[in-house]
Amino acid sequence: MKELKSLFQEKTQHVQKDLKDILKNHGDLQVDTVVLRQVIGGMRGIKSMFSETSLLDPIDGIKFRGYSIPELRDSLPKSSRGDEPLPEGLFWLMLTGEVPSQSQVEGLADDWEKRSQVPEHTYRMIDSLPLDTHPMTQFSMAIASMQTESVFAKKYAEGISKMKYWDPMYEDVMNLIARLPHIAAYIYRRVYHDNKQIKADESLDWAANFAHMLGNNDEEFQDLMRLYLTIHADHEGGNASAHTTHLVGSTLSDAYYSLSAGMNALAGPLHGLANQEVIKFIFAMLDEIGTKTPTDEQVSKFIHKTLDEGRVIPGYGHAVLRQPDPRFTAQKKFSEKHLKEDDLIQVVWQLFRLVPDILDGLGKVKNPWPNVDAHSGAILVHYGIKEYTFYTVLFGVSRALGVLSNLCWARALGLPLERPKSVNLEWIKNYITEN
Numbered sequence: 421m422k423e424l425k426s427l428f429q430e431k432t433q434h435v436q437k438d439l440k441d442i443l444k445n446h447g448d449l450q451v452d453t454v455v456l457r458q459v460i461g462g463m464r465g466i467k468s469m470f471s472e473t474s475l476l477d478p479i480d481g482i483k484f485r486g487y488s489i490p491e492l493r494d495s496l497p498k499s500s501r502g503d504e505p506l507p508e509g510l511f512w513l514m515l516t517g518e519v520p521s522q523s524q525v526e527g528l529a530d531d532w533e534k535r536s537q538v539p540e541h542t543y544r545m546i547d548s549l550p551l552d553t554h555p556m557t558q559f560s561m562a563i564a565s566m567q568t569e570s571v572f573a574k575k576y577a578e579g580i581s582k583m584k585y586w587d588p589m590y591e592d593v594m595n596l597i598a599r600l601p602h603i604a605a606y607i608y609r610r611v612y613h614d615n616k617q618i619k620a621d622e623s624l625d626w627a628a629n630f631a632h633m634l635g636n637n638d639e640e641f642q643d644l645m646r647l648y649l650t651i652h653a654d655h656e657g658g659n660a661s662a663h664t665t666h667l668v669g670s671t672l673s674d675a676y677y678s679l680s681a682g683m684n685a686l687a688g689p690l691h692g693l694a695n696q697e698v699i700k701f702i703f704a705m706l707d708e709i710g711t712k713t714p715t716d717e718q719v720s721k722f723i724h725k726t727l728d729e730g731r732v733i734p735g736y737g738h739a740v741l742r743q744p745d746p747r748f749t750a751q752k753k754f755s756e757k758h759l760k761e762d763d764l765i766q767v768v769w770q771l772f773r774l775v776p777d778i779l780d781g782l783g784k785v786k787n788p789w790p791n792v793d794a795h796s797g798a799i800l801v802h803y804g805i806k807e808y809t810f811y812t813v814l815f816g817v818s819r820a821l822g823v824l825s826n827l828c829w830a831r832a833l834g835l836p837l838e839r840p841k842s843v844n845l846e847w848i849k850n851y852i853t854e855n
């Protein structure tokens with residue numbers, strides 16, 4: 421899509437100039453101090469990365485180019501058949517900093533539709549895997565298998581100037597995003613529906629077409645997918661999937677290698693896999709208690725038992741947030757509108773009432789509140805997507821929008837190879853003695 425590409429290029433030129441001036445005039449300005457607890461403790465909170473697409477505030481939650489989730493729901497273009505924002509609009513916003521018009525998002529959806537042909541060998545590769553291969557493994561491998569198509573890798577091999585890296589990266593990113601719903605739906609239908617595949621409906625927007633290929637044409641479900649694919653897209657640069665994609669991309673690996681790596685980070689239970697773990701946890705609890713409508717006392721007992729076994733309560737806590745996650749709240753609002761009477765949704769809300777106090781009581785959990793993963797599974801179950809090992813793939817399709825728009829920015833700005841310094845125990849002990 422020429423309009424988006426040239427707008428992106430124009431925007432990057434302004435930021436490039438700003439960054440150049442900042443580096444020249446303020447490059448030595450200190451922005452943070454680092455203590456040993458952060459060196460050993462997962463680098464929490466250290467300001468050490470540059471990422472334009474979104475910023476996470478511990479209290480207010482995620483803001484995409486300054487827009488909170490409720491503001492996105494108000495401001496981004498919508499489908500004529502739904503109330504939720506179109507993820508195409510969020511991608512446009514992340515890439516350019518501007519809210520697109522209705523015709524611009526429609527143009528982008530058309531462009532993605534044209535680019536959506538998945539190479540045959542990718543399907544063959546997926547088909548060669550055992551059916552019980554985790555869907556995230558299939559998804560990550562499918563993405564890597566399309567690396568044969570990388571325009572960036574081809575142009576790099578031909579000796580493209582570093583000033584032009586952004587152009588083939590943009591092409592790879594657009595092609596990849598266009599294909600992801602097709603790959604994800606293929607894996608879903610292969611694993612859980614006897615490989616009965618559903619042809620794309622070219623008249624639908626990106627999210628609705630994904631819903632259609634999964635096998636559900638309910639307009640409410642299509643709208644849920646628009647919301648779901650919007651709110652999971654980005655969570656600033658330091659979260660594991662975004663950081664991994666950025667790190668791998670910083671070696672000038674192309675978008676396929678970078679996204680595949682990012683998806684492997686998302687597949688961890690402390691990150692994206694938490695959405696599958698939450699529903700597993702809820703089903704295990706209802707199974708053990710033997711009812712769909714447990715009492716508060718029964719639920720509290722199960723939570724305490726889980727903690728006593730040395731396990732975490734999935735869907736609760738966060739490395740940055742210190743309030744209920746606005747992405748949780750957005751899903752709660754959607755459920756209040758559409759799914760109020762659903763027993764499983766009631767259990768999610770019951771956990772929201774009970775878990776924070778219990779976690780707070782442990783005296784060590786910095787954020788006892790629910791994150792995005794606490795709500796999503798119960799909604800998906802309602803619309804028939806009960807196969808929870810697929811849930812992280814859904815997260816991944818959305819997360820690609822954020823991490824890949826970031827990758828375009830990284831190449832356009834010429835961001836360098838990422839290479840922090842590590843220290844060993846001897847270094848730490850010497851440092852303590854010297855200080």
Ligand code: FCX
Pocket residue numbers: 659689690691692694727731732733734735736737738739740779784785786787791792793
């Ligand atoms: N249940 C039980 N214990 C928890 C907890 C939870 N939900 N959250 C944090 N804790 C514990 C930690 O395990 C740690 O214990 P330790 O000192 O014995 O090792 C202690 O509280 C301090 O951790 P804290 O600083 O609050 O949290 P971290 O930044 O280290 O970790 C995550 C953040 C998200 C990893 C943590 O809260 C967790 O494990 N939550 C459950 C898994 C989850 O929901 N992940 C999804 C997060 C997110 F939304 C996403 O990326 O998708």
